[in-house]
Amino acid sequence: MFETTALNTRSRRIEGLVRILFLMMAVMLILPVLIILGMLIARGGPVLSWAFLTTPPTNGMTAGGILFPLVGTVWLVTVALIASVPVGVAAAIYLSEYAPDNWLTRVINLAIINLAGVPSIVHALFGVGAFVLFFRFGTSILAASLTLAVMTLPVVIVATRESLRSVPRAFREACWNMGATRWQTIRKVVLPNAISGILTGVILEVSRTAGETAPIMFTGAAFFLPFLPQGVLDQTMAMSMHLFVISTAVPGVPEELPYGVALVLISMVLVMNALSVGFRMYLRGKKKW
Amino acid sequence: MPTRTTGETSGSSGVALDIDRRDLAWYVDKAVAGLVFVAGISAIIFIIGIFVFITREGIGFLTSAFDFKEFFGSPAWRPTSERKATYGALALIAGTASVTGLAMIVSVPFSLGAAIFIGEFATGKTREALKILVELLAAIPSVVWGFIGLSIMNPLIIETFDVPIGLNILNSGIILGLMAAPIMTTIAEDALKAVPDSYREAAEALGATRWQVTRRVVIPAAKNGLVAAVLLGVGRGFGETMAVLMASGHSVNMPTSVFDSVRALTATIAAELGETAMGSDHYRALFTLGILLFVVTFVINLTADLVVRGIRKR
Amino acid sequence: MVADAKVKVAVRDLTIRYGEDVALSDVSFDIHEHEIFGIIGPAGSGKTSFLRALNRMDEFTTGMAVDGRIVLDGHDVSEWRNLYSLRRRIGVVFPLPVGLPLSVYENVALAPRLAGVRKKSELDEVVERCLRRAALWDEVKDRLDSLGSLLSGGQQQRLTIARALSQDPDLLLLDEFSIAVDPVTTMRIEDVLKELREEVTIVLVTNLVQQARRLADRTAFFLTGELVEVAETEELFTGTVRDQRTRDYVEGRFG
Numbered sequence: 001m002f003e004t005t006a007l008n009t010r011s012r013r014i015e016g017l018v019r020i021l022f023l024m025m026a027v028m029l030i031l032p033v034l035i036i037l038g039m040l041i042a043r044g045g046p047v048l049s050w051a052f053l054t055t056p057p058t059n060g061m062t063a064g065g066i067l068f069p070l071v072g073t074v075w076l077v078t079v080a081l082i083a084s085v086p087v088g089v090a091a092a093i094y095l096s097e098y099a100p101d102n103w104l105t106r107v108i109n110l111a112i113i114n115l116a117g118v119p120s121i122v123h124a125l126f127g128v129g130a131f132v133l134f135f136r137f138g139t140s141i142l143a144a145s146l147t148l149a150v151m152t153l154p155v156v157i158v159a160t161r162e163s164l165r166s167v168p169r170a171f172r173e174a175c176w177n178m179g180a181t182r183w184q185t186i187r188k189v190v191l192p193n194a195i196s197g198i199l200t201g202v203i204l205e206v207s208r209t210a211g212e213t214a215p216i217m218f219t220g221a222a223f224f225l226p227f228l229p230q231g232v233l234d235q236t237m238a239m240s241m242h243l244f245v246i247s248t249a250v251p252g253v254p255e256e257l258p259y260g261v262a263l264v265l266i267s268m269v270l271v272m273n274a275l276s277v278g279f280r281m282y283l284r285g286k287k288k289w
Numbered sequence: 290m291p292t293r294t295t296g297e298t299s300g301s302s303g304v305a306l307d308i309d310r311r312d313l314a315w316y317v318d319k320a321v322a323g324l325v326f327v328a329g330i331s332a333i334i335f336i337i338g339i340f341v342f343i344t345r346e347g348i349g350f351l352t353s354a355f356d357f358k359e360f361f362g363s364p365a366w367r368p369t370s371e372r373k374a375t376y377g378a379l380a381l382i383a384g385t386a387s388v389t390g391l392a393m394i395v396s397v398p399f400s401l402g403a404a405i406f407i408g409e410f411a412t413g414k415t416r417e418a419l420k421i422l423v424e425l426l427a428a429i430p431s432v433v434w435g436f437i438g439l440s441i442m443n444p445l446i447i448e449t450f451d452v453p454i455g456l457n458i459l460n461s462g463i464i465l466g467l468m469a470a471p472i473m474t475t476i477a478e479d480a481l482k483a484v485p486d487s488y489r490e491a492a493e494a495l496g497a498t499r500w501q502v503t504r505r506v507v508i509p510a511a512k513n514g515l516v517a518a519v520l521l522g523v524g525r526g527f528g529e530t531m532a533v534l535m536a537s538g539h540s541v542n543m544p545t546s547v548f549d550s551v552r553a554l555t556a557t558i559a560a561e562l563g564e565t566a567m568g569s570d571h572y573r574a575l576f577t578l579g580i581l582l583f584v585v586t587f588v589i590n591l592t593a594d595l596v597v598r599g600i601r602k603r
Numbered sequence: 604m605v606a607d608a609k610v611k612v613a614v615r616d617l618t619i620r621y622g623e624d625v626a627l628s629d630v631s632f633d634i635h636e637h638e639i640f641g642i643i644g645p646a647g648s649g650k651t652s653f654l655r656a657l658n659r660m661d662e663f664t665t666g667m668a669v670d671g672r673i674v675l676d677g678h679d680v681s682e683w684r685n686l687y688s689l690r691r692r693i694g695v696v697f698p699l700p701v702g703l704p705l706s707v708y709e710n711v712a713l714a715p716r717l718a719g720v721r722k723k724s725e726l727d728e729v730v731e732r733c734l735r736r737a738a739l740w741d742e743v744k745d746r747l748d749s750l751g752s753l754l755s756g757g758q759q760q761r762l763t764i765a766r767a768l769s770q771d772p773d774l775l776l777l778d779e780f781s782i783a784v785d786p787v788t789t790m791r792i793e794d795v796l797k798e799l800r801e802e803v804t805i806v807l808v809t810n811l812v813q814q815a816r817r818l819a820d821r822t823a824f825f826l827t828g829e830l831v832e833v834a835e836t837e838e839l840f841t842g843t844v845r846d847q848r849t850r851d852y853v854e855g856r857f858g
Contacts, residue, residue: 008496015498019410025402026411029470030422033429036437087328094329098322100665104330110594111332117521117590118339118583119528120431121555125579128562129342150335157332174701174763176663178714178770179691181318188713193704211430214530214555218562240432240531247436248535262436266429273428277421288704289752308683314717315685 040263047260057237061224061245062252066261071228072141072236073268076216077209079145079232080152085202087149088156095157096164097172097186116154120214123151127219142232144220151215152205159201163194168289196283200276207272211265213240223249239265340583347576350376354570355577366541366557368571376574378581380541384551387544388533389526391462392469396526397519400470404477404518409503420478427471431531438464438536452548456538459547464536465526473522480514481507513596520593524586530555554578608635611774611804612657617671619652619661619828626652629671630830632823639796639805641819641836643812645857648825650808651698654776657806658693659686675774691718694767694803698779700759702751703766707734707743710751710762714770729769736799737765738791757788764792768799775805781814793818812853816840824849 051065058064091108099105127147137143167190175185213221221241229236243265247258354376359365363377407419438460446455484507492502508515538550539560558575565572612634619627627649634640642650652667659680661667673680675689683689691714703710711730720726730747734740739761743754751762760783767775777796781789796805796818809815815822816836823833824846831846832839839845840853851857 011498011501015500018500019406022402022406022410025399026406026419029399029403029426029467029474030419032467033422033426036441039441087331090325090328091331094325098325099329108329108332110591111336113594114336114587114590115332117524117528117586118336119530119555119586121530121558122339122343122528122579122583122586125343125346125558125562125576126339129346129576130338133346133567134342150339153332153335170697170699170701171703173660173663174697174703174766175713176660177658177690177693177695178717178766179687179689180713180717181314181687183318183321184314184717186321189703189705207428211428211432213430213432214559217559240430243436244432244531244535247439258436258440262433266433269428269430270425273425277424288750289702308678308688309685310688311685312688315687318687 037266040259040266043256044259044261044263047256048263052260053264056226057224057242060252061242061250062254062257066239066242066264068225068228069237069239069242069261070264072221073210073239075141075229075232075236076145076148076220076238077206079141080148080209081202081206083146084149084153084156084205088153089160089198091153092157092160092164093186096161097182097190112154112157115150118151120151120212123147123215124218126150127215132219138233139218139222139235140220140233141229141236142220144216144236144238145232147215147219148209148212151212152208155205155208156198156201159204160194160198163197163201164190166197167193171289193288196279200280200283203272203276203279207269207276210272211240211269213238213244216241217244239268340580343576343579343583347573347580349568350570350573350577351580354574360577364541364543366552368561368565368574374570376570378554378578380543381552381554381557381578383543384537384541385527385533385553385555387458387547387551388461388465388537388553389523391458391547392465392526393519393523394466395463396466396470396473396522399466400473400518400522401477401515403470404474404481404515405503405508407474408478408481409499409507423471423474426467427475429468431468431529432535434464434468434532435535438532442536450548454538454548454550456536457548457550458537458544461533461537461551461553462547464532465529468529468532469522469525472525473518476518476521477511477515480511480518483514484510517593517597520589520596524589524593527589528555528582528586530559534559554582608638610634611636611676612806613672613674614653615672615674617653617656617669617673619649619656619670620668621652622666625828627656627825628828630825632830632833634804634806635821636804637800637802638820639800639807639818641815641822642806642808642825643810643815643822643852644825645852646810647827649828650825651778653825654695654778654806654808656680657774657776658690658695659683662686691770692773694770694772694775696760696763696767696775696777696780698782700756700763700783702754702759702762704750704752706748707751707754707762708747711765711769714766718770733765733768734762736768736795737761738788738795739765756783757785760784761788761792764795773803775799775803776808777805778808779810781809781811789814812855816853824852826852 053065053070054067055065056068057066095105095108124147127143131137131143131146132139171189172185175189180188216238220235221238222235223245225235225237239261243258243261246253246261360376360378362379363375364380365375365377366381367375407416411419442460442464443455446452446460488506488510489502492506533553534556537553537556539552539556540550541552542549544551558578562575565575610633615631617627617630618625644650655661655664656669657673657680661669680689705713708730711733712726715726715729731740734743739758742758751759754762760780780792784792799805807815807819819836821834822836822839824831824839826848831848834842839849
């Protein structure tokens with residue numbers, strides 16, 4: 001062993017260098033984001049005020065606040081959740097509790113991966129073809145939200161499935177042995193212990209849904225509307241669409257305004273994400289078995 | 290004898306009743322099983338639905354104005370030309386390919402490096418913190434990325450490289466690279482994590498350093514997962530719409546350098562669909578681009594899945 | 604034990620496979636009403652597989668195939684269209700204790716609730732009776748609201764027994780229940796089982812030869828999926844006519 005000391009020193013030095021190299025790579029991914037966040041806060045921060053959040057855009061969107069897009073995004077996200085959460089949770093229950101290990105299950109899993117991987121603009125085309133035209137919902141909150149729901153379905157399915165699978169099988173067997181049906185077992189023992197994980201997934205989905213632009217551009221999000229939507233068959237403004245519009249298509253917008261919109265949008269998304277992360281860490285600390 | 294909760298006495302007569310007794314719980318159980326099965330296959334239904342509905346709108350183009358040689362061979366995307374509309378998608382394909390290509394060059398080394406650091410070197414709090422930051426990176430909406438390209442990267446590039454316009458392949462490639470990084474990092478780290486610790490311990494027992502273990506043992510064992518990670522990153526970049534639309538300059542162009550503005554397949558649909566008449570050739574041609582995008586991402590995802598399955602088999 | 608005792612479970616030509624592997628091969632024997640029937644044998648001899656087949660858990664276990672007949676109270680268990688009502692008649696206690704992540708009270712009240720009992724007073728009565736039976740009541744009566752899954756191992760095992768009793772089963776299956784329990788608790792549970800014999804039929808799978816000898820009226824010896832022999836327990840341990848392998852096992856030469 002003693003003869004190899006020189007070699008050991010060398011490989012130890014390489015070890016140190018490699019470590020730093022990889023650390024730098026990780027930092028290089030994260031640093032730009034921190035810089036960008038800093039710039040958004042620096043330039044968008046001054047725009048923010050209570051009035052900014054509570055007044056609608058005015059003067060051809062070159063002044064005023066973001067009330068209508070903000071409310072519109074809440075509409076879109078809410079309707080999308082109502083559509084996707086029940087289907088997603090049920091699908092995850094099937095995959096975790098019922099699905100045998102066969103070709104159909106493999107196809108379902110492949111379909112979920114694909115649903116998550118299909119470009120958002122293709123989801124938009126699907127939304128136009130299916131919800132706007134075929135089902136005759138027109139360009140409306142309903143059509144846009146359903147498009148978003150289909151697109152974000154994999155988020156709910158995957159989060160719920162993992163959370164259901166983390167409940168030990170022994171609990172299920174104990175229940176079955178007592179004569180509980182599969183559904184009674186799921187309802188009494190599995191779901192109550194997975195609910196927090198499911199919630200984490202739903203929060204993540206909210207964050208995804210709120211930020212999407214392409215899927216709603218042609219299905220329900222309006223360029224500009226001077227009023228709030230009254231129902232799901234109305235069009236609506238949306239935060240993401242509003243940022244796109246005022247930063248590319250509207251002349252005479254003050255330079256700081258889109259920064260403010262971007263800051264609010266990214267705050268919404270990041271707060272949701274942070275909630276989801278925090279919730280997950282809290283759960284990890286709380287042992288139930 | 291305690292009271293029987295079922296209200297029956299033990300013995301054969303009770304058994305005979307029980308065998309066929311289907312109470313409410315039994316029916317509810319069957320109903321739920323059916324219901325969750327339908328939800329379970331919904332993902333398949335939606336994938337087929339997507340294909341059917343975009344084909345339904347696009348098929349008219351494929352059977353009439355579509356010319357295979359022009360579509361894949363000509364860079365002339367002039368759907369609104371007064372004299373003769375042409376639908377050459379080559380420049381759009383080149384635009385998508387160049388932006389995605391640059392994004393991968395920028396992003397793959399950093400993503401895999403970050404994954405190796407998080408998976409093999411970092412411990413405890415550092416690891417948690419990095420994972421959370423990568424997750425936050427993934428959460429930034431694409432329209433915000435586009436806005437960053439437009440308002441922060443654009444002047445930066447003009448100034449740094451002294452070029453007339455900063456909305457180009459370089460801009461959108463960097464943005465797209467950052468956007469595709471989280472998925473690659475996450476999947477790659479999962480692949481590293483899937484390598485059993487016993488492999489590492491065996492190599493470490495021989496006196497190998499972390500890096501030697503990683504290079505000689507962990508990376509070869511996780512190879513398929515790493516390939517899948519890159520493939521999914523390609524798929525992510527390929528399908529990105531808003532950021533590319535806003536940061537690439539959006540001009541139909543066969544690119545010759547990274548400072549050229551280009552136009553991507555996805556961005557073309559996003560920019561033009563609103564201005565076309567429903568049922569027109571142009572409208573249908575955009576859906577045909579959608580079919581192309583769908584098929585390519587489907588193949589990418591399928592390949593990634595097969596590659597990952599390859600590891601499990603071994 | 605009377606020779607013409609009523610047959611509770613009749614097993615005929617039972618073979619259990621997991622894919623290619625045979626867990627139990629061509630086994631036939633009877634279990635009488637109101638007896639403690641011991642099953643002994645080393646690990647992997649098919650004891651647990653038999654319990655799973657009896658309870659029709661093959662339904663929920665991929666790759667598990669059951670051939671032959673298990674007749675409970677004169678009816679083949681495969682005839683049951685409502686598996687759940689079959690399982691409600693059979694209480695099971697596992698080798699590793701499973702306290703469900705519900706309150707202690709709900710752990711025991713679950714089975715009666717599933718059977719349709721709604722009245723609080725009735726549930727209270729069942730919970731207390733079953734916990735007392737399982738020698739757990741005194742330890743948990745002041746914290747019925749705490750999570751069953753956070754009790755100690757020994758307590759969880761008794762909770763599992765209380766839960767099995769709460770089903771009011773007429774067949775109780777115990778699968779190596781003493782693995783996770785300290786000796787004192789084991790003795791207490793054994794006493795409970797002796798009392799319970801008056802009410803239910805008990806199948807006791809154990810890897811502790813002496814436990815079978817202490818408790819079982821009759822005992823079967825399984826070895827690598829084969830039924831070597833089944834006899835009155837005392838006969839099995841002291842008799843002269845018996846299989847050499849049984850003698851080796853009960854005397855501790857392998858296992």
